[in-house]
Amino acid sequence: MRGGNFAQARQMLQDHLLLSPNDADALSILAEIAANQRSTEEATILLRRALAADPSVNRRLALVFHLQKSAPAHALAEIEQLPQSVRNDFEVQAVESGIAGALGMHDRQIALYKSMLRDQPGNPGVWVSLGNALKTVGRTNDAIKALQKAIRADPAHGDAWWTLANFKSFKFLPADIGRMQAALRSRPGEDHALHIHFALGKAFEDRREFEQSFRHYAAGNAIRARTFSPDQVEVTDFVDESLKTITPEFFERHAGSGHTDGSPIFVVGLHRSGSTLIEQILASHPLIEGTTELPVMRSIRDRLSRSSGLSAVEAIAAVSPSEMRAIGEEYIDRTRPFRQTDRPYFVDKMPSNWMNLALIRAALPNAHVIDARRHPMACGFSNFKQNYATGLGFSYDLRWIGAFYRDYWRFMQHFEQVQPGVVCRMINEQLIEQPEAEVRRMIDHLGLPFDPACLEFHKTDRAIRTPSAEQVRRPINRAGVDVWRDYEPWLGGLKQALGPALDHWAD
Template identity: 45%
Template sequence: MNASTPMAGVNAALANVARLLDEQPALAARQARELLKVVPGHPGVVLLLGVAANVERDFGHALAVLEPLVQAHPAMAKGWLELAVARIGLGQSELALEALIRAVALQPHLPCAWLTLAELRAVDGDASGANEAYLEHLRQSPHDPELMAAASALDRNAMAEAEIRLQKRLRRQPGDVAVMRMLAELRMRQARNDEALRLLDQVLERVPDFDIARQNRAVALNRLNRHGEALAEIEFLLERDPDNQVLKNMAAVILGKLGEFNRAIATYEAVLSREPGQADVWINYGNALKTAGRTADAVAAYRRCVELRPGFGEAWWSLSNLKTVRFDHYDVAEMRKQLAGNDLEESERFHLEFALGKALEDAGHYEAAFEHYLRGNAIRRSRVQYDANRNTRQRQSAQIAYTRDFFASRNGTGSQADAPIFVVGMPRSGSTLVEQILASHPLVEGTMELPAVIAIAQELERRCGDPDKTYHHVLANLDRDELAALGVRYLQRTRVQRKLGRPFFIDKMPNNFAHVGLIHLILPNAKIVDVRRHPMACCFSNFKQHFARGQTFSYDLDDLGRYYTDYVALMAHFDDVLPGRVHRIIYEELVNDTEQQVRALLTYCGLEFDPRCLRFFENDRAVRTASSEQVRKPIYREGLDHWRHFEPWLSPLEEVLRPVLDCYQQVPATLR
């Protein structure tokens, strides 16, 4: 290259030097010096030389390069920015501030200048000024090609690309709140919500008025089942933006999770009065109405959904999931029409398959119904990650960890509170009925399927450090104070669900059967009730039930049979090592001799018999499970063997369940 080199060549060389800055700043500096021999004094090359010095933290050299540059080119905003970086590195805060103010005055669309100004003001204790500068950095972010490339990767759900771009930017600008917020969004998509929350806390510590980050924080808290904190964030944002319908809808969803159904319903109604065409809001409104026992209103809300969006599979499924709605031939024809379309999204399709299966089952067309259940489950199974072998290994790990000696050596540990009554077992086993019976006692409050125990188990799992081990190994190393603290944590996290001030409350998370050992260690005085239903009836009921979340084992007959078998084996183990600790209810016995079973249940719970427990269907409490309508009616026996209509197509399930089928209500020795 020589003095006659065309500008295109100079620009290409400049671009090459710029690409080297992050990873090889020394090489970038050498190439810049070589380029200056060809184009002496070129301001762009001199600027890159100064940037390279800053990257290498040679701030004195950077200052020597950049001060003459801005004196010669006072309108070069990026020169003033890099001069400010050098001055900050040398501890010259006041001079750095002057340079930054010059930079943003010359070029307001310079995001990194605002970010550097914000960080400088924060260090100087000017929290208000820092907040304003951070916000301006965020407003100018669309002018930053690097940030926009990362945002584009997020929009395309190209998570690996987004991760690389965001991490690269953070290495250079560790305090970039826009990048931190995007990285938190990425973490939430990866279901790493605790990591997302930590990032968002750091962002909001820097920029309290960053409303999008605060909204993201509410989402993360909600996903971490910290619903009270999530609602507080949404209410804070609504004070600033009271007409924001998105925030109001979020508030209504969270209110429902907190059991505040009247407030949730009123909030949904306020949103729909302003924007009545939102099918997604109508379905949430219908769900809240259903839970509150307003079945007719829920049906009307779901019907409104399908009027607005005929292919809205979730709305069709929600109608069928009421268990009391019967579809007519017009409904069946419409669902078939929607399924025949080529543009139907997968999530709409599997919901419609489940709903049409229920419609045909109600009409007595069992083979056709089973085909739709099979297709819906196949789609759903392809979208979830579930490993039956891993579940069996976890069950076996618990059996190895929890021995009689293990529990004997920890006798008396945990919180001594006796308020919780855990109702566990397989989903669709009759646990909602047992909950409704108990919640009809004046000393017992029904809540919901509380996620608190599972959340504690997940926290312990993260402490394990070895993917081949389970949290049971962590429990073995906890002392008495730590176990008591976990019990207190459970009580604190569930307190928000207790509205009536009764001395006892029910936690009806069925999957807690996997955590009986943990429950016993942290809450030794809590009651544990295991509800068991005939293996074929229970598993097929799960197979034709689409769960909104969780229960990933339920979309394949083999997975279902193995999960049920693991459940029976684990509960048999706890019967052996903690005899009498768990009270078992056989669903068929509860149906056939209700009063005797209820009396035995209340005796186990230390409660006097109350006749209201036999008239549980008169209890108007909110019920949040698929059985919500069924438990508002007296017990009926017709459903006990309903699964036999499908028996010709259930041989794969029957084969897997053979060990527990042949001796139902007992446990084969091979499983102990």
């Protein structure tokens, strides 16, 4: 394994397990190889076998660490079987709190962070995590206090400064700007530096010093962009292949073969396109539950590609009609742990699901799709100035953003041609100008009765984990619609990369 010869290591372990099928160490090492090769399901099976052979705390923790992203509900079930003394461990609490947040158990998450801070009151990272959790449930003042405690613990903790900047209503004082500039002069690590640059970009934007603001946004993006390669940020090949492969004949072949459940409502598009506003409006309807950005369909698509050795598009095209129903059922089963109510419909607001629309349409033909769209310059610059916690590759360079938007636009144009009328397109600017008419149109597309609560979405009390959390807790307004125009002198690369999408984005 250390030499990189995973094939030989795998064969040796499999030969050994033929003689000793309950060797927990061998099973765990084989699981590690499977995980490194992105065979998530195989790794899970192997780790469960290892745990059955050796039901020790360490084996169970290994399974928890493996499951925390791919199957958080199962990971939480394993945590709950650990002795309380182990669950009280700082690192285990950190994992449990993250899982609780992913499953929407925010009160539990907040309680865990507070417990961790009793052990380590000077830990800035935990204060930031607590601040984010408090922000998610709408406790803005408490969240700001937590973040300020993080900064007092470490004035160069970039994530604390950036999370404060993410509160659109929070304004930095001149003294705050001076402290951030001093922190940059102290040469913190690149991760702290890029977060501080993004925070300074917001600080100078609020002061209407746009050139200075743009320089900091650009500096933060440049640091992050160095961590991505071109193949991680472009989807041109994917879209080109989709245009050739996802045809009317593809859908004719799968007609009547998918799972009939019509409860999912997919909200797709680019980040910062108004999708959180749409989700909040929908979640205000008494028949619809808002969940979060669910990575389930992407996980299924990646597994199909990995197991077949084909590209994502080829793998979807190769799925047989008999398998499509099982894929639809799997999606419904895997999203159930994220549901908190018994409402008959739920929103999956994963923006990148636009790339999974062929699979969604074939596997879940009764599901609904809403395309959240915004002017490409407004959407593009909004992405550029937003530093995403997990890294959104295309968003760290203006040309990358323009190319990504152009490819998304090309794909959605094609999908409308091969599946006309399936997608309800919601233009953010139109929604802001004509909220009642546009909301009624969207609800009508879903085949549901209109409810006045949808127009009072800002009164709906629910957890929101996206950067737009504050905005959607206020009535619809034009704040932010034309911010990009203040930065237009520096956005030439974005304009050029958009190509025809710049003029025809709303067609």
